[in-house]
Amino acid sequence: MNSSSHAHNVSISQRNQDAFNSSVIRMVVVLTLGLIINYVNGTMVHTFRKHQIFYLNPRYILFIHLVINDIIQLTTSITLLVLANIFYRINVSLCCLILMFAIFTTFNTPLNLAVMAVECYIAVCFPLRHTEFCTIKRTYIIIGWIWAMSVISALIDVFIVAATEPGRLFNNVIYCAKSNLFRHPVSLKKREVSYILCMIAVWLTIFYTYSKIFVAARAAKTTKTSSGDAKKARNTIVLHSFQLLLCMLTYVSHMIIKAMVTLFPKNPREIATVCYIFVHVFPRLISPIVYGLRDKTFKQYFKKYVVC
16 A cells, blocks of 8 residues: 555656656747847847948838837747746736736737838839838837837726726736736727727738739839839738738637647647747747848848857
């Protein structure tokens, strides 16, 4: 009997040790990928900061804003993952602060992509008026409006929590997730409506600009004029669309995880980690691919810093 009990305890201890080792491996993989991606994106910010030629082009300003947004989003996302694995529950006030940055940057990404698509459209379809429409001042004003809209949307959720939850909530500890903190039905409905409206507006912008650039590219080919810029802009819009699809995965990731766990019930943690990497980590590599590696001017300067 004692032998059986001892064997059972050993088995439990072994399972706990395996779970701990698996958790450490997952965290190391995620942290390594996050550091590599943030290093690449940080090098792009450094490249932009070192050369004044980029300060005078709205396209590069919008691009570097997207890169900085990706750095913040990836950092906050990995921070939440690490805190969840180490402490499991953290203070609500700290959780709310980290979630705010995650919500801001998640909301900023599709809006920034829409503005970048419009800039491409103006550059191709109205090249003579591009400098008139796309000025440095207007670019910074638009970036300010993007942040204002995301901050207002997130603060509404905070006000709903403050008005409906007990005041002592912010002194408690919880598992830090958006669904745990912003769980009021009004907050959930507001989030759903704002997400749908935002996605409709952004997708309409993407489709409209792509169709106009596509027509411009065909017209340039028909008249035997240079259509290289139009083709490049069209390919850029396609990459923006792919990037937008990845953004949408953020909002349905919980459903993807649930469906995969139903199919493979023995590996829920591994499934959650893989989904996390594909939804939150890998999309942060798209920005460097779209501009950092495809843009000849930026690539020329970027190569000087990436290995130093």
